[in-house]
Amino acid sequence: MALFSRKRNTETGPVVVLQVEGMHCSSCGLSIDDELEEVPGIRSAHTDVRSGRSTIRLEEEATVDTDALVAAVRRAGEYTAQPVG
Template identity: 75%
Template sequence: MKLFGGKNKKDQRQEPETGPQVTLLIGGMHCASCGLLIDDELEEVPGVRSARTDVRSGRSTIRLEGTVTVDTDALVAAVERAGDYTAQPVG
């Protein structure tokens, strides 16, 4: 939790979801906790505003800050750091 007016992740997740995005196909997920672990790891990548991983569809939608370009290899590496998961960009 951040104090003195800073935003924590819960606050960020309530903001409108607009701007550039990247979608990844995720393999190896079994439950909602898997998706949350992946989201947390992706949100640590510089330039990522938010990540939403849907276990049922096997996709993660990553929203980026403004016009920031994030290397998809960095996003894939973040997914792999979260556990025994695989990721590949869609499109």
């Protein structure tokens, strides 16, 4: 019997991935997620500290400037970010 289960991501919508530098722990990732999810048009954000990547899912018809996403990461702390791809 499993003690936990991973929630399968069934969300749809455009995705933006940022490479984030300066994270040290899971609290860093959670702080970044919180700031990103405050940006209008963002459905969800998940930051993986081990890979250094933040995956941001946008609302279906949203247009979000990557500069706004990078600014949100900077508001979370002493982090830098840049779009991947």
